[in-house]
Amino acid sequence: MLHLVRRGASDSQIAVAALCTGERMVKSHVSVILTELGARDRAGAIVAATTPASRSPAVDRPCPAGIGRGTARAGSPRAPSPAVRSGGRRCEEVLGEDARVGQAVLHTARLRLLPLSDEHLEHEVELDSDPEVVRYLAGRPRSRREVEQLHRDRLAVADRVPGLGSWVGLADDEFVGWWALEPPTRPDQGPAVGQAELGYRLLRRHWRRGLASEGARELVRHGFEDLGLVRVFAETMAVNAASRATMTSVGLEYVRTFVLDVDEPLPDSEFGEVEYALMRDQWVAR
Numbered sequence: 506m507l508h509l510v511r512r513g514a515s516d517s518q519i520a521v522a523a524l525c526t527g528e529r530m531v532k533s534h535v536s537v538i539l540t541e542l543g544a545r546d547r548a549g550a551i552v553a554a555t556t557p558a559s560r561s562p563a564v565d566r567p568c569p570a571g572i573g574r575g576t577a578r579a580g581s582p583r584a585p586s587p588a589v590r591s592g593g594r595r596c597e598e599v600l601g602e603d604a605r606v607g608q609a610v611l612h613t614a615r616l617r618l619l620p621l622s623d624e625h626l627e628h629e630v631e632l633d634s635d636p637e638v639v640r641y642l643a644g645r646p647r648s649r650r651e652v653e654q655l656h657r658d659r660l661a662v663a664d665r666v667p668g669l670g671s672w673v674g675l676a677d678d679e680f681v682g683w684w685a686l687e688p689p690t691r692p693d694q695g696p697a698v699g700q701a702e703l704g705y706r707l708l709r710r711h712w713r714r715g716l717a718s719e720g721a722r723e724l725v726r727h728g729f730e731d732l733g734l735v736r737v738f739a740e741t742m743a744v745n746a747a748s749r750a751t752m753t754s755v756g757l758e759y760v761r762t763f764v765l766d767v768d769e770p771l772p773d774s775e776f777g778e779v780e781y782a783l784m785r786d787q788w789v790a791r
């Protein structure tokens with residue numbers, strides 16, 4: 506709980522995202538912590554808890570590097586986590602089978618979407634070893650080591666931002682790909698609070714079955730309805746027709762074309778990157 510207090514989470518965010526309890530209960534726990542630490546307020550509690558004599562120093566995990574679509578040169582300091590509000594879901598739904606804090610297990614007609622965990626690493630390796638899958642992401646198959654690092658980055662998002670992260674999609678218990686909701690990482694993407702970037706990647710044998718859009722639609726719903734996001738956006742290379750069509754299919758609208766300053770530009774990057782987005786109000790009114 507102190508870890509979430511340190512990250513600036515409100516009582517309701519702590520309640521739904523981590524502890525699955527009521528806001529009143531969180532208030533009461535916070536007040537016990539303040540008393541035990543001899544602190545007058547939340548800021549005092551954080552200082553007390555993170556001094557060398559403290560009982561449980563809170564340590565933040567490193568920032569992730571996005572969803573693996575190349576590394577932008579101009580990094581930016583991280584803004585606070587997106588707002589996470591109660592959607593009235595049951596505790597086990599919010600926590601998920603995997604118990605990754607705050608990340609829900611989701612379902613669609615054909616897909617079971619589980620929070621990404623270490624047991625899914627081999628699937629990520631298989632995905633990124635297909636040159637067609639990574640054509641607009643890395644331009645070449647990724648080494649196992651690169652995938653391992655991206656895997657750690659994805660898990661770090663889930664650890665750092667309650668509710669957000671990556672989900673693997675299973676159809677008839679078979680892995681088909683992954684989907685993600687991640688906080689913005691660059692200044693030009695706008696505030697981190699209330700926003701998430703949608704991403705997806707499927708094994709080639711499962712393309713054109715409507716699965717990417719089916720999973721993405723559920724993540725958009727989850728983002729707005731359960732996590733209280735105000736804006737979901739997605740980016741891809743302008744020439745990535747399949748990804749653009751998937752964005753449109755789930756209701757995101759074209760926002761802009763821009764140039765991404767990356768270390769190793771991919772072929773066709775001269776056509777730029779595109780951003781699509783959907784506001785919560787638009788989604789509610791759809």
Ligand SMILES: CC(C)(COP(=O)(O)OP(=O)(O)OC[C@H]1O[C@@H](n2cnc3c(N)ncnc32)[C@H](O)[C@@H]1OP(=O)(O)O)[C@@H](O)C(=O)NCCC(=O)NCCS
Pocket residue numbers: 574637638639641642704705706707708711712713714715716717718719740741742745746747748750751754
């Ligand atoms: C992008 C990707 C996830 C799409 O997966 P998919 O399961 O084939 O997508 P769907 O079947 O749900 O199709 C969604 C829409 O895109 C359209 N579409 C799919 N592939 C297309 C293509 N190559 N060209 C044009 N439209 C395409 C579909 O017709 C559908 O449109 P509709 O809803 O209007 O009928 C898949 O191609 C992929 O994994 N690509 C590699 C990774 C990648 O580029 N990820 C995006 C990075 S930002």
